[in-house]
Amino acid sequence: MSFKKFGRKSFASQTKVDAFVDYLEKGEVRGTQCKSCGAKFFPPRADCDQCLSNDMDWFPIDGVGTLVTFTRQGFAPTGFEKDVPYTTGMAAFDGVQVFGRLDGSIPEEEVEIGMKVAVRTIQYDDGQLSYEFIKA
Amino acid sequence: MSKDVAIIGVGQSTFVREYPGSIRELAFDAWKEAAQDAGITAKDISASVICSAPEYDLQRSPAGVIAEYLGFVPAPTFAIESVCSSSTSGLRVAYSMVKSGLHDIVAVVGFQKMSEITSADSQERMGRGSDIQWESPFGTMMPAYYAMHAAAHFKQYGSTEKDLAMIRAKSTTYGAINDRAVYRKVLSVDECLNAPVVTSPLKKFDCCANADGSSCVIVASADRAKELCKKPVWFMGLGSGSASVTLTGRGNCYGLTAAMKAAQDAYAMAGIKPQDVKVAEVHDCFTIAELLAYEALGFAEPGKGVEIVREGQNLIDGKIPVNVDGGLLSKGHPIGATGGSQVRTIVLQLRDEAGPMQVPGQPEIGLIHNVGGVGLYANVTILGR
Numbered sequence: 332m333s334f335k336k337f338g339r340k341s342f343a344s345q346t347k348v349d350a351f352v353d354y355l356e357k358g359e360v361r362g363t364q365c366k367s368c369g370a371k372f373f374p375p376r377a378d379c380d381q382c383l384s385n386d387m388d389w390f391p392i393d394g395v396g397t398l399v400t401f402t403r404q405g406f407a408p409t410g411f412e413k414d415v416p417y418t419t420g421m422a423a424f425d426g427v428q429v430f431g432r433l434d435g436s437i438p439e440e441e442v443e444i445g446m447k448v449a450v451r452t453i454q455y456d457d458g459q460l461s462y463e464f465i466k467a
Numbered sequence: 468m469s470k471d472v473a474i475i476g477v478g479q480s481t482f483v484r485e486y487p488g489s490i491r492e493l494a495f496d497a498w499k500e501a502a503q504d505a506g507i508t509a510k511d512i513s514a515s516v517i518c519s520a521p522e523y524d525l526q527r528s529p530a531g532v533i534a535e536y537l538g539f540v541p542a543p544t545f546a547i548e549s550v551c552s553s554s555t556s557g558l559r560v561a562y563s564m565v566k567s568g569l570h571d572i573v574a575v576v577g578f579q580k581m582s583e584i585t586s587a588d589s590q591e592r593m594g595r596g597s598d599i600q601w602e603s604p605f606g607t608m609m610p611a612y613y614a615m616h617a618a619a620h621f622k623q624y625g626s627t628e629k630d631l632a633m634i635r636a637k638s639t640t641y642g643a644i645n646d647r648a649v650y651r652k653v654l655s656v657d658e659c660l661n662a663p664v665v666t667s668p669l670k671k672f673d674c675c676a677n678a679d680g681s682s683c684v685i686v687a688s689a690d691r692a693k694e695l696c697k698k699p700v701w702f703m704g705l706g707s708g709s710a711s712v713t714l715t716g717r718g719n720c721y722g723l724t725a726a727m728k729a730a731q732d733a734y735a736m737a738g739i740k741p742q743d744v745k746v747a748e749v750h751d752c753f754t755i756a757e758l759l760a761y762e763a764l765g766f767a768e769p770g771k772g773v774e775i776v777r778e779g780q781n782l783i784d785g786k787i788p789v790n791v792d793g794g795l796l797s798k799g800h801p802i803g804a805t806g807g808s809q810v811r812t813i814v815l816q817l818r819d820e821a822g823p824m825q826v827p828g829q830p831e832i833g834l835i836h837n838v839g840g841v842g843l844y845a846n847v848t849i850l851g852r
């Protein structure tokens with residue numbers, strides 16, 4: 332499936348890791364792992380910068396992660412205005428870090444660095460696919 | 468100090484909200500001041516390095532247009548870009564060109580006419596400021612990334628919104644005495660603290676002032692410097708580094724590793740320690756960036772940068788005066804011109820010619836810390852006299 336379906340707004344249409352979008356459609360968020368040296372990548376990569384292999388497996392981002400940092404954005408670039416305010420942040424999972432938005436229904440005062448989160452896939456009204464952090 | 472490559476002239480335009488002219492005319496303002504400062508003409512320029520962030524330029528490949536207007540033809544010219552650190556990347560290239568013996572006098576010209584594109588176009592470009600494949604699709608933007616660094620620094624080290632407000636209040640006191648600054652108003656700590664939130668925890672005055680502006684630095688070999696210049700300022704150390712564009716590729720969010728690497732390399736080349744630096748210009752595109760700079764540069768241990776703020780060590784008569792020209796926060800941040808303007812400030816300080824902004828005690832060593840993107844690129848330059 333075209334990579335253009337990824338994100339609230341897409342800026343890139345072609346990538347060798349467009350299976351990422353197929354997994355999102357199935358309700359899964361996955362990264363890649365090098366079959367040759369075992370290096371794990373999120374966001375997924377088609378090519379391993381450690382050993383130069385391009386033979387990759389897909390592994391799921393599941394389980395519980397920890398919020399590393401976040402910000403509540405009161406302003407947005409073109410194409411994101413109607414979502415304002417929203418919270419973007421990064422969470423650490425087993426061996427990888429994941430960037431994304433937080434579930435907008437989490438009360439603002441409950442969001443803090445160190446909170447436990449999980450990822451869940453979402454689909455917007457216009458069909459765009461993405462994922463977000465929910466409280467774990 | 469090995470005195471082999473010098474800065475013999477510096478110039479900058481006044482930084483303004485909207486420059487009433489074209490990019491070539493804007494660049495001319497800085498070149499004119501630098502040429503007069505160095506006592507040279509366009510015929511003396513053996514090569515030029517032109518620096519801007521192309522997303523703001525309507526002119527494609529502006530190097531040729533600028534070089535022609537400044538009268539540099541037929542000397543070689545080309546562009547160097549690393550967004551907000553473009554002109555110190557250009558300076559690094561110019562240093563190499565002179566040190567190698569390929570050229571004897573090189574002009575580094577930085578410019579940005581941020582008002583060249585509409586505010587709507589600017590909002591659109593803002594959305595492509597990070598990794599467009601993996602992070603831009605979430606609607607992130609530059610201030611949000613620095614805000615995430617602020618949140619992480621607060622949590623890790625106990626720094627506060629008030630510390631950041633104190634950094635901005637300081638910058639406004641110096642912006643007010645710099646007649647080249649775009650933001651001349653003095654703000655109190657409370658005014659900064661009570662300003663509306665842009666992206667938590669950063670507020671309106673934690674963010675730098677956009678501006679149109681230009682800068683020019685003339686780099687020369689030792690022979691030409693001695694022949695032309697009464698007060699040459701010498702390169703002592705140059706350090707440079709990079710970091711992952713995606714936040715996910717970084718170890719933590721409470722320091723900028725590219726700047727740490729650049730600082731270490733610059734100190735090693737110069738053979739000096741952080742405490743030898745007597746005046747510094749650091750990249751304060753946001754208040755948190757100045758706090759991160761204190762720690763990256765070793766002016767304070769990691770997590771102790773707030774002591775510099777709380778004890779006023781960063782003031783003009785303090786232990787390490789920082790951004791006494793108002794910095795990016797108040798002087799303004801015309802992307803491609805910013806690094807060159809920082810260099811100009813330090814050169815004037817080392818020549819004891821900085822007027823009302825002059826640091827007392829005739830500083831002998833000064834440092835410039837210039838960062839591109841959210842710590843994506845970093846250049847640290849150490850100068851001495």
Ligand SMILES: [Zn+2]
Nearest residue numbers: 365368379382
């Ligand atoms: Zn590998």
